[in-house]
Structure formats: structure tokens, C-alpha cells
């Protein structure tokens with residue numbers, strides 16, 4: 021079955037990763053798609069906007085108050101203590117109000133941002149889990165993990181930091197410029213000379229940062245993919261003493277990611293420091309020009325004080341917007357990648373309108389009618405395959421590795437669609453059966469059954485709470501797994517680690533047999549375990565197979581011929597075709613390919 025296949029060469033998920041050549045239309049479509057998630061929160065955004073406005077006003081009026089205190093009181097020689105005290109009190113009120121409004125604005129934005137991203141993550145997971153197997157053949161798991169985790173995290177930063185910065189800092193800038201012109205239009209005019217310089221630097225860095233960021237993300241995604249793949253295949257790495265080679269490859273990936281990161285940080289620091297330097301130069305410039313004006317008594321000292329404070333505050337939002345630029349760059353990349361991922365359609369889709377097969381009347385007849393199938397164009401895997409299986413029949417499928425046995429089964433589960441011909445259950449094309457129903461009709465026991473982190477009970481009923489604990493225990497007793505399970509420390513409540521690594525191959529198979537008993541599919545596919553089971557467990561597995569196959573159409577991919585010698589019919593496959601079929605006895609008497617496989621298995625105890 022597909023999950024047990026040796027990993028086929030996967031693409032570097034370039035279909036979703038490469039954002040270098042994204043058109044404007046695509047970028048704006050991605051932006052519209054993601055920001056549509058923010059639409060339900062319009063009211064809250066309006067409130068955030070209002071709080072931001074109030075917080076800015078409270079902050080920016082503070083230097084103005086000081087200017088009034090200096091020019092209208094201290095320097096005017098009024099020595100009005102009550103007025104000074106009043107100004108101090110209003111100043112304090114502004115400080116407190118600034119704090120309160122900033123608090124509400126921040127909290128609300130975090131709430132909204134987290135909600136938006138949680139919804140995107142949920143939809144993304146739902147979307148990915150509906151995609152066809154051909155998609156998972158193409159995309160490395162590590163890259164998908166990156167999309168689900170870090171790309172959505174970048175969006176989180178966008179909604180909680182970038183948006184805030186654009187809103188708060190953008191408005192602050194506008195207010196400061198307005199206040200500066202109000203205080204002294206000439207000095208404000210001088211300050212505006214700086215604007216094109218700042219814009220020039222920002223634009224210059226913009227394209228450079230985009231590339232650097234893209235490279236860092238690609239390196240990170242490769243590193244994660246490499247790590248995930250290695251962890252999944254750790255037993256193989258250890259068995260073949262590949263640790264050194266893998267370590268070397270990891271070090272290389274790690275070094276590249278490190279290099280990309282360092283470059284990103286360096287560029288960032290250079291950018292920020294240039295801004296700080298520009299800010300300090302501007303203050304010196306204003307002190308000089310404004311100081312002269314104060315000497316010449318064309319400007320009040322309080323105005324100069326307020327100006328210097330505003331110039332400082334003027335650079336702060338510009339600096340912060342440009343700092344957020346980095347996140348904005350990554351946000352556009354992440355939005356684009358997520359949008360592409362969302363736009364990938366499931367190749368295997370339910371028919372419209374569905375022609376459902378009534379579950380109660382399913383008999384379990386299976387027909388492969390002149391099936392042609394290939395994973396990649398031009399490389400056929402099944403050639404005009406014709407196979408008809410009666411309801412309740414037990415079929416053994418044998419053949420050398422790569423003969424197409426698993427592909428045949430994948431078509432029945434509709435993990436892939438045929439290119440020509442059809443696969444039918446009780447005469448209905450599997451493409452006409454809704455997938456949810458099909459997967460209830462066809463049950464799968466994999467060669468290396470997949471177990472989730474969770475208790476044995478949950479693993480048997482696949483987290484379906486409507487199936488009672490008693491039914492699960494009954495099913496386990498039925499397949500003979502009960503004695504093995506009760507021997508475990510917590511019995512049925514034993515928590516299995518990832519992929520059930522605490523259990524033996526045989527135990528895992530028995531648990532998946534129990535799943536079959538619980539879910540009662542009419543057709544059973546069994547990809548028999550090649551792992552050498554001890555004779556006791558092998559016996560248990562064999563009798564469990566006899567039990568669960570009763571009353572079901574059963575297709576067994578046999579790696580050990582002993583499993584299927586009793587089958588009603590054995591199908592022998594070679595290079596995508598059925599070359600022989602019959603009972604074990606008939607096939608041996610034919611002295612053909614099966615007999616060769618059989619005598620080979622007598623020597624090696626394994627076929628395929």
C-alpha cells in the first residue's frame with residue numbers, strides 16, 4: 021500500500037515553493053484570498069483603528085504640552101505654578117490614556133490575529149487531508165510541515181505586528197508631519213528634504229531583502245524536510261550504518277541555512293543602523309538650523325524642543341515600518357505559498373451528482389475492466405488489466421517487486437484514478453461512489469499498519485467515539501489480540517508512541533485486524549507483513565486473517581506464499597500484467613512463473 025512504499029523521488033515542492041516569478045495577478049489573488057479571512061472581523065478592526073488613533077493622539081500631544089509649558093509659562097516669565105501643575109496633570113492623563121489605549125489595541129489585535137490564523141491553519145489541514153495520493157507522492161512531508169507551521173506563523177506576525185505597525189506608525193507619521201508644519205513650516209520643510217533619502221534607502225533594500233529572505237526560507241524548508249525524512253527512516257540509517265553520511269548531509273544543509281540566516285541578519289542590521297545614523301544626523305541638522313532661528317529670535321525655544329522630540333518620533337515609525345518590511349516580505353511569500361497550496365485541487369474527486377452504492381446491499385464483487393494506469397505519463401504500470409473477483413472470494417496476489425500489486429489495490433481504494441478502463445464494486449464504478457462511503461466498503465490492513473499516538477482503544481476505533489470500548493475489546497478478542505494487549509502494562513489504555521513503535525510488527529497487524537472487525541468493510545485488502553513474525557504471533561496473525569476474511573471479499577498481497585496457499589484463487593503478476601491465475605495446486609501443476617516463485621520462496625522463505 022502507498023504508505024509502505026519505499027519513498028519515491030519527490031520533487032522539491034517547487035510548485036508551491038518558488039515565488040521568484042510570481043505574477044502581480046497571482047500575488048494579488050493570494051493577498052485577496054488570505055485577507056478574506058479577516059473579513060468577519062471588520063468590526064473589531066474598526067475598534068482597533070479607533071484605539072490606535074486615540075493612543076497616537078495621547079502620545080503626540082505630550083511634546084506639545086511641554087512646548088506650551090516652556091513658551092507660554094517658563095520663558096514668558098509668568099511663573100504660573102497652577103498652570104504648570106495643570107499641564108503636568110494633563111500630561112499624566114495623556115500618558116495613562118496612551119497606555120490604556122495601546123493595551124486595548126494590542127490585546128484586540130492579538131485576539132483577532134490568532135483567530136484568523138487558527139482558521140487558516142484549520143482549513144489548510146482540512147484541505148491537505150483531502151488531497152490525493154499523487155499530491156503526497158510529489159511533495160516532501162517536511163515542506164508541508166513548514167507550510168502548516170511556519171507559513172501560518174508568518175501570517176500570524178502579519179496580522180498582529182505588520183498590520184499594527186502599518187496602521188499605528190503610518191498614522192503617527194502623518195500626525196507628526198502635520199504637527200511639524202503647524203509649529204514651524206520652514207523647519208518642517210527642511211525636515212522633508214530627508215524623505216526622498218529615506219525612501220531611496222528603503223526601496224534599495226527592498227528587492228535585496230526579498231531575495232535574501234526567500235533563500236533563507238528555502239534553506240529552512242530543506243533542512244526540515246531532511247530532518248523529517250531522516251527521523252522517519254532512522255532504523256534504516258542505523259541498520260546500514262549511514263549515520264556518518266547522513267550527518268555530513270545534515271551538516272551541509274545546516275551550514276547553508278546558517279549562512280543564509282547570517283546574511284539575512286547582517287543585511288537587517290546594516291539597514292537598521294543606517295536608519296539610526298540618518299536619524300541622529302537629522303537631529304543635529306535640526307538643532308543647528310533651529311538653534312540659529314532661536315538665536316535670531318525667529319523661533320521660540322519650546323517650538324525647537326517640540327521639533328526635536330517630533331523628529332525623534334518621526335524616525336521611530338519609519339524605522340519600525342522598515343523593520344516590519346522584512347516580515348511583510350516573508351508574508352507575501354507565505355501568502356503566495358499557502359494560496360498555491362489551497363489552489364491545488366484533489367485529483368481524485370467525488371462524482372457530481374454522486375451515485376452512491378447503498379451500503380446495506382453491498383455484496384463485494386470487484387471488477388477490474390481493461391485497466392490502464394500509470395503514475396507518470398509514459399511509464400505504464402498496469403496494462404489492460406482484466407480481473408473479476410466474486411463476492412466473498414479470497415484472492416492471493418503474488419509477483420516480483422514492482423509488478424504492480426500495490427498499484428492494483430490503490431486503484432480499488434481510489435487513491436488514484438485509472439487512465440483507461442474501470443474498477444467497479446458490484447457493478448458501480450468506484451469513481452461514482454463517494455469516497456467516504458468507498459472507504460467504509462473497502463478496508464485496508466497495511467504491511468506496516470499505521471498507529472497514531474494515543475491509546476490502543478483509540479487506535480482500534482480510530483478516535484471514533486461512537487464506537488464503544490466494549491465493541492473494541494470484543495473485536496480484539498475476536499482476532500486473538502486480547503492476550504497480547506492485556507499483557508501490556510495499562511492493557512487497552514496503553515498509550516502508543518508515534519507509529520506504535522512500542523509494539524511488535526505482529527501486534528500492530530493484529531490491532532489493524534481489530535479495526536476491520538470494528539468497521540466491518542465488505543472488501544478487505546491485506547498487504548501482508550514481510551517482517552519475520554515469531555511463530556506464535558504468526559499463528560495469531562494467520563488465524564486472525566481467517567477470521568476477518570470470513571464473509572468478505574479478501575485480497576491479500578502475499579509476500580510469503582504460505583499465507584495464500586489456501587486462497588480460492590491466486591493471481592500472479594508480472595510487469596503490470598496478470599500472467600497466471602488459479603489455485604495453488606493448479607498453478608504448481610502448470611510449472612510456470614508461479615512455480616518458479618514458489619520454488620524460490622522455498623529457498624528464501626520470501627517472495628517479492
Ligand SMILES: Nc1ncnc2c1ncn2[C@@H]1O[C@H](COP(=O)(O)OP(=O)(O)OP(=O)(O)O)[C@@H](O)[C@H]1O
Pocket residue numbers: 021025028157395396401419420421422423424425426427428628
Ligand atoms: N507513487 C508512485 N509514484 C511513481 N511510481 C510508482 C509509485 N508507486 C509505485 N510506482 C511504480 O509503479 C510500479 C509498480 O509498483 P507497485 O508498488 O504497484 O509494485 P508492487 O508489486 O506492489 O511492488 P512491491 O512488492 O515491492 O510492493 C513500480 O515500477 C513502481 O516503481
